[in-house]
Amino acid sequence: MATHVKRAFKYRFYPTDAQAAELSRTFGCVRKVYNLALQARAEAWQQRQERVNYNATSAMLTAWKKTDELAYLAEVSSVPLQQTLRHLQGAFTNFWARRAGYPTFKSRKKSRMSAEYTSSAFRWRDGRLTLAKMTEPLAIAWSRPLPEDSTPTTVTVSQDPAGRWFVSMLCDDRPTPMPATDAAVGVDAGVSSLLTLSRPVPGLTDEYGKIRNPRHERKDRERLAKAQRDLSRKAKGNGKNRAKARLKVGRAHARIADRRRDFLHKVTTHLVRENQTIVIEDLTVRNMLKNRTLARAIADASWSELRSMLKYKAEWYGRDLVVIDHWFPSSKLCSACGTLQRRMPLNVRTWACDCGTTHDRDVNAAKNILAAGLAVAACGDGVRPQRSTPGGRSSVKQEVVPPQRSRAAAQPRG
Template identity: 70%
Template sequence: VPLQQALRHLQTAFGNFFAQRAKYPRYKSRKKSRASAEYTRSAFTWRDGRLTLAKMAGPLDVRWSRPLPEGTEPTTVTVSRDAAGRWFVSFLCVDSIAPAPATTAAVGLDAGITSLVTLSTGEKVANPKHERRDRARLARAQRELSRKAKGSANREKARLKVARVHARIADRRRDFLHKLSTRLVRESQTVVIEDLSVRNLLKNGTLARAISDASWTQLRSLLEYKCAWYGRELVVIDRFFPSSKLCGNCGTVAAKLPLNVRVWTCDCGAVHDRDVNAARNILAAGLAASACGDGVRPQRESSRTGQSSVKQEPQRATAGTLRL
């Protein structure tokens, strides 16, 4: 059955290629890729909470991360092994998630490095920096790996040590982001974020490692599907919207605001914390976009013109739609 499933996956890959939805299929690396085998309903037995795969004499010894939903049975089982040599079993079940109780709260998020996210309420969530904490351990394991002869058994053991350190970092980061995203979705009916181009931000050689450790893309992915699950609204505003340079008091856009400036004073006398001000502007822009049903265009005026600029201007979807 796993061999047949591999052929079905290959057929899907070629279908996406010929439909110009993906590139030409490539071979999976046995060392770098996650090895997996997919079993359909005819190739496993699920009885009394015990899983037995085809051609096995007894059930698998499974350490459950969480119980299956009540009244559901798995339709597909995937057995996989990661680079660190750990085995996992994932179940595909048909289940419905009840929407969370409605609330009127809304929150804007400003992503950062020192503070992972800053909320429009003024709260700053500290960045745990999991990779930085284990950087010395990772460097030591990589030095030991570089000394081992290629193709030897000792090199494979050293490679597993490096993979375990990477797995520890990824697991801790994923756990933190899951808890943070779940909390935000439960507390707020509307969540507003920026459309960050992380791929372009990683071209900054000074901040690339810190940006990768923050994992903003993974946080956005978690917020997207959890908002869809629990009946929340996720609003993504334009990446060119000047959230940090825009004064939330008078609407003036500062001409320049370097990254090392964390607190700045507007011409109107308002003193802004850079991140908190950005989060509040993101929330205001997101609520305007949500009310008009369209995106947010960036500011066109700046303080150099001597005129106050409008905070946000949603794009018109039709000719008869009013612009705020």
Template identity: 70%
Template sequence: MTRQVKRAFKYRFYPTDEQTAELSRTFGCVRLVYNKALEERTQAWYGEQRRISYVQSSAALTEWKKTEELAFLSEVSSVPLQQALRHLQTAFGSFFAKRSKYPRFKSRKKSRASAEFTRSGFKWREGRLTLAKMAEPLDIRWSRPLPEGAEPTTVTVSRDAAGRWFVSLLCEDDITAAPATDAAVGLDAGITSLVTLSTGEKIANPKHGRRDRVRLAKAQRELSRKAKGSANREKARRRVAKVHARIADRRRDFLHKLSTRLVRENQTVVIEDLTVRNMVRNHTLARAISDAAWRDLRMMLEYKCAWYGRELVVVDRWFPSSKLCGACGTVCGTLPLNVREWTCGCGAVHDRDVNAAKNILAAGLAVSACGDGVRPQRESSRTGQSSMKQKASPARVGIPRR
């Protein structure tokens, strides 16, 4: 079975001096248009209780270009400016649907420098990409080929904090579903072991951030000694950004390889619904949790399972996977994090992570087969008692007895 999906292919490129200047101006104009449109929408709502649509913002952009103060907006391509207004409209749509918070202003120093070009804003000919307002094509390093016969529908140019330039080409791609298999796996995320599989295999956490911590600390100390606004401070800031980029690249590469392996080998993948945002509030474990990047792994599993015809089951966050005995179904009262192996009253000895992964798999298969929930002993909504303070009792919902 083959399905057609929209897939982005990201490459690094090296712009000329003229292209660098043009793209930098475009980034600034995109940020200005986004912020100005957001400001007008905010003032119209809080001052007059009036909503401004995308069409009205687009008409306002035309008027801005006619003013002497903002006449420079006409010097760059109009396509990225219109796309900025569309992105703002999408942000407000997510806000009103309660999927995200109120849109925020873009910062020159902190926000991602990028510009999006639709089909009318670039020229694609014989494998060479030329953006609007540019005479020469981009010098792209084609690290992997595009799908045969594919043409980009959207091009996004970006520059990261380390000064590297990237271009992302959105294309239609045909993906063949992976061969069907009966294998299923449950995943228990951790810090010492990044992932523990229900098969008993433990995948060690590479701890990319910790490996480069000394180099990062040295670069940050040098940055702190530089005078603000000086050229030397900018150079030091760039060195810090390069260390962060190295860590992020290595982490992303590892997670891609891991997620691809899990999806190819298993028909069903079961994971926990972890609230990383709340977990990083623990200042003792915040750095280690952020370095593990559990949310990125879940995101990769989600779209790769959809691509290759696999099933991804997410178990509720309150399911006591670690404290549940896989042999008799009894929930242990308390189980501190430093206890890595525990013995149940029935005599079964459990490795904490392996037992959790097996319980997650069993719960996920039950949900997949029967559609049952996996929220045993959650009574906080009715009794006010925390679900984490449970008495030792068998878990009956969503877990088949062995």
């Protein structure tokens, strides 16, 4: 039986001038309400040590609409304004649980422009979507169909820095199960090679099991630098020339992000389709970005997005994603005899073990990651000799992301 999931389907659309103006006003009001509520909550805590919840900010919103200064808030749909208050409440919940930092104010130029509509604020009829305060449906470019017999429950409209308009529809979906397989693969992330697998995969890797890093940012670095130089020469303000220059910078960034995302989707889909078990390292990307020498290359590789894709695709399609601790000495451990080397500087790309085996650093790491991950899935710890880690923790994180359905359910029927 297929897994029941909530899935967002994102499409580009082309608004009329009236729709674009209405959405732009809505974006501005959403940002204003978020900032006002954040300021009110901060002042309540600083002055009276009082926590203000969503219900209190909702009452504040009603009062704000009745003032002459903020009467324009009543001209747009109230649902996106209520939704941004819920998002603020979620941000504070994450802050109190120490999952995120303190919420920050939204900037007109830097923050994402978006508005969220629930089912009471839009009409979905015969494949046509009409938002509140609008008389005409959105002209959506249907790049793929929505799931059959599915109705959107939430709609999010956004505009990116490149000036493109997108609508994201949250629907109930049942991803098509993939046939079960006994294949397993270890994945080592890198910079020169984006990924190194524990075994070569025809059509995906080279003969050594490595996936070339496309380096999308490096390819478009000159174009992006020129656009940013042009923007820096324009006088600050609301002039049309500066707006055009800012749009060129946004388009350059969008081109890089789109190509990177497309490549990661293709790689992760291939890995999930061909393997029942995928083992990766728990890389602390945030800390690694503090290295000024490698920060740009690490950011371009987008390891966090890669892991996120692997995680939700494994859950959807009945695969096992195993995450081992980043303290596991995958590079310094001989995958042939288990000997642990004392030191392994980053500039050492190949090395020879005392047992006579010559290793490629990345390929050897991928093999060790696979062995450790299979041990986690089987008995809860590693199978190779390991040096103790800081704090006395196991060198294997022992985190397994299981699929949401059994392996037997993934067997093809017929």
